[in-house]
Amino acid sequence: MNKVQAASCKATSNLDVSIPDVQGRNIVLYFYPKDATSGCTIEGQDFKDNHEAFVSANTVVYGASKDNMESHEKFKTKQEFPFELISDEDGALCEAFGAWQLKSKNGEKKMGIVRSTFIINADGDILKHWDKVKVAGHVEEVLDSVQAL
Secondary structure (H helix, E strand, O other): OOEOOOEEEEEOOOEEEEEOOOOOOEEEEEEOOOOOOHHHHHHHHHHHHOHHHHHHOOEEEEEEEOOOHHHHHHHHHHHOOOOEEEEOOOOHHHHHOOOEEEEEEOOEEEEEEOOEEEEEOOOOEEEEEEOOOOOOOHHHHHHHHHHOO
């Protein structure tokens, strides 16, 4: 996929967010497995710590998982995330971006969200994406890519 299908998504703070962004900003859309788990918390904190740099690069950050809005609001509030979390309970966004995949853990295979990140410009072009993300150092790599645009 090189271009995204336009979508409107429910997000924290009672917002509807548009992908691509209607205000002309780039979007960093990152998919993560579950609110309030260790890796997802660390990744969110890394985005939080670099939030101003993303804003300075005309980029808005959204995290997305299949958790419900109540869970997202609690997670966002507790971690003091300055960005919104998209609730994709029906999995449509995860499916559209290929983040919903067969995963294997301890020999057991099941479907789940594969940690993935996408940079999307205002025209809906996917400029860069990462699959099967390792959290350590990832946000800095994403920021470097955004700043190089």
